[in-house]
Amino acid sequence: MDAIDFPDDLVQTQAAWNATYDALAAPRPRDTTALRRRLLLLSVRLWWHPYWETVPSVPAARSELRHVARAHEAVRAA
Numbered sequence: 001m002d003a004i005d006f007p008d009d010l011v012q013t014q015a016a017w018n019a020t021y022d023a024l025a026a027p028r029p030r031d032t033t034a035l036r037r038r039l040l041l042l043s044v045r046l047w048w049h050p051y052w053e054t055v056p057s058v059p060a061a062r063s064e065l066r067h068v069a070r071a072h073e074a075v076r077a078a
Contacts, residue, residue, distance in 0.1 A: 004064050010049050014069035017042040 020042060024035040055061040 004055075004061055004068075006065055006068060007049075007051055010046070010051050010065065011069050011072060013042055013045050013049070014065050015073055017046060018066075018069055018073065 017039065020035055020039045023029055024032065024039060029035060052058050052061070
């Protein structure tokens with residue numbers, strides 16, 4: 001798949017979703033209710049983002065977004 005130029009807010013939302021998911025998946029997470037609510041809110045924002053109306057292959061683009069967000073997280077951590 002060709003590189004996709006995602007909107008910054010979409011990449012940031014995916015990165016926040018990843019961080020929330022990782023926090024919830026950690027051993028003995030604190031405040032699981034808040035984490036679950038945040039994950040649900042972020043999921044809704046990701047799913048209904050207006051960007052998806054402009055993409056011909058949404059499933060492939062969603063997968064690419066997950067990869068792009070993880071790559072941005074790795075760059076920031078380095």
